[in-house]
Amino acid sequence: MKKLLEILGFIAVLQGAASLVHEFTDWNVGVVRRLGVPDGFEIYAGVSLLVLGIALLAVAQSPKSG
Template identity: 60%
Template sequence: MKQVLGFLGFFAVVQGVAGLVHEFAGWRWGLVQRLGFLDGHELYASVALLVLGGSLFAAADSGRSG
């Protein structure tokens, strides 16, 4: 379970960073800008993904072993 949470956290952080890079540098990569229902809210979604990724990392670290 720790590995799954760690992977999901990593994926969320990477997508959050990709969305912020897209907003500020104009590079077109990542999933946030490709989702039509997020039109105009990409910056908020990217920040939310960064927060979600940090939360998933914290959850993976605080889990019981065994």
């Protein structure tokens, strides 16, 4: 379970950072830009993914997980 949380957390952090890089530099990276759902709210989606990823990584590092 710990490994799964680490993998999901890493992917969420990576996609959140890629979303923010896309918004500020117009590089074509990340999954959020390909989704039609957060249209106009891509920055919020990127920040939310970053926070979610950091939280998942923190839970994976807690002594009680897995």
